Amino acid sequence: MAAISGGKTYHHGDLRNALICAAVDLATDGGPERVVLREAARRVGVSPTAAYRHFDGRGELLRTVKILAQCRLADSMERAAAREPGADDPALAAERRLVALCRGYVGFAVDQPGLYRAAFCVPRPAEADEPAGGRVSPEPEIRAFTLLREALEGLAKVGGPRPDSRPAAGAAAWSAVHGLSLLLLDGPLRRLPAQRRDDVVESTLAMVVSGTRGL
């Protein structure tokens, strides 16, 4: 087939990446379930089955998007923390950092609901599951969780959770912000007006800060 003048050749050149971008776009507005192989291929201008040269199928494409979304979530948290002014009191600084990270977390969920959902979706067929060890967070260790745990460790030096319960404390904090995000996105808190939403967010963060202190 002759290439259309100025158009693409038979070989795309960077199909894998192009598909990922298209898939991310799809996820961004529409969430993981709208990440559809055929549509991604269509957008890139390629036949559906071409994608199989680069992905095992829809599942793997989605898994790729998921990882990307997790990165962006962590980025959002770090940006929020970076914006936070420091404090002379290290205890206050540690607390502020934790809260800022959480705000960044929920903020990402609210601003990018599609991507946020994608970050926690379960692509089927699910990845082969080995029994796995006893870490609190197996997998390639999600950065968002690492950030929370480290922030809690910072807090620990000034009266936060005791060392042995710190992983669990991290999980508890994570649970709160994750649950909050989902309730705000698709859950029953979905249609809360912005004002009340902020109230709920602040209350939850207050619960996290004061609640993890005693662990």
Place this chain on the structure above:
Amino acid sequence: MAAISGGKTYHHGDLRNALICAAVDLATDGGPERVVLREAARRVGVSPTAAYRHFDGRGELLRTVKILAQCRLADSMERAAAREPGADDPALAAERRLVALCRGYVGFAVDQPGLYRAAFCVPRPAEADEPAGGRVSPEPEIRAFTLLREALEGLAKVGGPRPDSRPAAGAAAWSAVHGLSLLLLDGPLRRLPAQRRDDVVESTLAMVVSGTRGL
């Protein structure tokens, strides 16, 4: 068509319910995405399009399952609370009740992951969304949330959250147990061995109890 001896007649008689049961079964092992119209019809022994006489389509069938699942979740919470022994100290009793409810919540999620997910799924096309007022929990008010809020009110009489922040405190508590459940089900805490899982659950509950006290 002649009815098979002893078999059904042309008219099923209770198709709507039969379809719901089949759909609940599907959700029970497989979650909301496996609630498939054709399969439900197949199991009931009826043609796929027959379902359209009783439901607007897959979306409405799923929505029905969702509501049912929410009920079962609340039931599980109430059962857990009922099993909890009372206490002379009303403060202790209130706290125990809250914790028991939360345990029932997470327990349901862990025991019935499919139904739990269904309880919080977002059937598409989504229900028509009016702007909605300012309640913390719009919708027909989910009983699970009501239970949590009431438990917090019980706690309030003995040093719990102040009245004006109680709805937000309820949402915060809910966030924690909801997030925890999801992280345990499909999230990064998925493969946690039972022992550690219990640790995390207890830590989270401790965070909720002590963290909502200060609101």
Place this chain on the structure above:
DNA sequence: TGCCCGATGTTGACCACATGAACATTCCAG
């Protein structure tokens, strides 16, 4: 009593998707 209409099922058809097999085109290494 008997018939007719509305409720309830059925068939057949169409469209979107995932996925596999067989075939075509490119590109690069030897």
Place this chain on the structure above:
DNA sequence: CTGGAATGTTCATGTGGTCAACATCGGGCA
């Protein structure tokens, strides 16, 4: 330069959602 590995394409199959047209049942009314 050339042959095989990469990378795309076309064709085909299976599953699901949904619509339109048709069939059957069952109960209420003339």
